[in-house]
Amino acid sequence: MKKWMKIIAVLTILGVLGAVALYVFVYNKPHPSYAKLEADFVVSSSVLYSQFKINSKTASEKYNAKMLQIEGILSKIEEVDNTSIACFIMEEGVFGDQGIRISMMPEYATALSTEMIGKQIKIKGLCAGYNDTDVILEHGSLALIY
Amino acid sequence: MKYRIIVIFILVFTVAGSTMQAQKYITKNANIRFYSDAPAEKIEAINNQVNCALDASTGDLVFKVLMQSFQFEKALMQEHFNENYVESPKFPNATFMGKIEGINTIDFSKNGKYDVVVNGNLTMHGVTKPISEKGTVEVVDGKVIANSKFTIAIADYDIKVPSAVVGKISEKVEITVNASMEKYVK
Structure with a gap:
C-alpha cells in the first residue's frame, strides 16, 4: 500500500472513531447541574404568580424553560411518589389552593423541612409553565432560608 | 381553544360544584408516563405534576x-422532545376534556373497582382529536384512583419525526395515566 493511501486510511478510521465518540458523548450528555445554574430571573413568589395570572402568554414567553430564583413564604410541603413539592400558596381558586409548586430534586428534598413552613425562603427551579391554576417549577433546590 | 378549556374548568368546578360540592375529586399530582419502543431507542418520560379533576x-x-x-x-x-417534537415553547400545554360513560354505575360511597370507557378530546401540539379509551376507576377509602393505558399516533397530532430518524423512532406512543384524586372540599 502506498504511503498516501495509508495516511488516508488512518485519517478515515480516526474520523469515524471521532464521530462515534462525539455521538456517544452528545447522546449521553448528562442533565445540567440545575442547582449550580445561575438564575435567569430573581423574583418574588407573589410577583411571579400575578404575572402569570394576569397575562400567562407574556409570562410564559418570559419565564418558561428559564431558571428562576423565587423568594417567598413557604406554605406547605407535599410528598408525592417520593418527590417533595414545595408550595407557595397565593389564593383559593376553583382547583383548591393555587400558587407556585416546585418539585424538589432528591438531594434538596431532605433539606426541606416542615420547620420552614411559614418562613421566608429562596428556592431555585426550572420554570415549566402555568397550568391555569399554578406556576410549576422542576428541579428545585433550596437557595436560602432566613 | 384556551378560553374554552378555562370555561369548562370553571363549569366543572363551580356550576356543578355549587350543587354537588362533595362530588368533586381533584389532584394536582396525577402521573402521566409515555413510552415508545423502536429499533433506535426506547423513549420514556414521566410527568407527575398533572392537574386532574x-x-x-x-x-x-x-x-x-x-x-x-x-x-x-x-x-x-428531553431537549429534542421539547424543541423539535412537541414544540413546548409554542404549545406549552396538553389537555384532555371528556366524560366517563355510565358514571352513575359507580358507587363513590364505598370501596370498589370499575371498568370504564372515557370519551373526549385530547389536545396536544395545537391539534384536537377525539379519543375513546378504556380504563378503571377505583374507589379506595374516599379517594378515587383513575387508571388508563392507551396508544396514540404522533402523526395524528401533527408531530413530525425528522427524516434522519424516520423508521428508528416509533410513530406510536403508549400513554399511561394514573390519577389518585381526593374529594375536594372548599
Missing part, C-alpha cells in the same frame, strides 16, 4: 398537562 355527578373528566414537566433520563431526548 372529576365531577362524580356528571362524569366530566379534565386533565391539564405541562409538556415541559416531562422528565427524561437523557438530557438530549
